[in-house]
Amino acid sequence: GENVEQHPSTLSVQEGDSAVIKCTYSDSASNYFPWYKQELGKGPQLIIDIRSNVGEKKDQRIAVTLNKTAKHFSLHITETQPEDSAVYFCAATPEGGGNQFYFGTGTSLTVIP
């Protein structure tokens, strides 16, 4: 099956700086790559996603880039704020996999005021 690796596992940045989290995947047939934010005591929440026919997608301070050739995708958060502190997960879904998802191991982001 698909194998998704996520780095780094922890990340601390100063408020206002940028944060980048990277994921790699193994199955070249994967075609959907979501990013989830999980705040303490809550379930993950989708913040942005990208499909394999798109190289980059942006939503205000959040962007995701996808390199299909290298099989990696990244989450970029600019102008970080303390409320961005959370655990972030990447995931991948193989084409034709229906509702089957493979998640990375998570990145704990701390934004220092």
Next chain:
Amino acid sequence: EAQVTQNPRYLITVTGKKLTVTCSQNMNHEYMSWYRQDPGLGLRQIYYSMNVEVTDKGDVPEGYKVSRKEKRNFPLILESPSPNQTSLYFCATSRGGSYEQYFGPGTRLTVT
């Protein structure tokens, strides 16, 4: 209000005592899934369902059962829980044909 509810939210039980964690959604979503979350391992899919009476194994199905008799409900059954099933469990739903998942609040299970 669109909701995914899980019950119970916290459960401490003993090895071998059958238990059921319920998941219910009011969004009329076709797809539902169960995940477990463990430190350092992220989220791993246990089972998923693409519609009533249609279920499939995820990455870590051993020791779990599910059923989908109604569209809104997708219970997770542990017939004989063991300590290695101590974990944080999440139910998730999505509309058929959409990959966007909505997660429940989680159920923290401890098996002693």
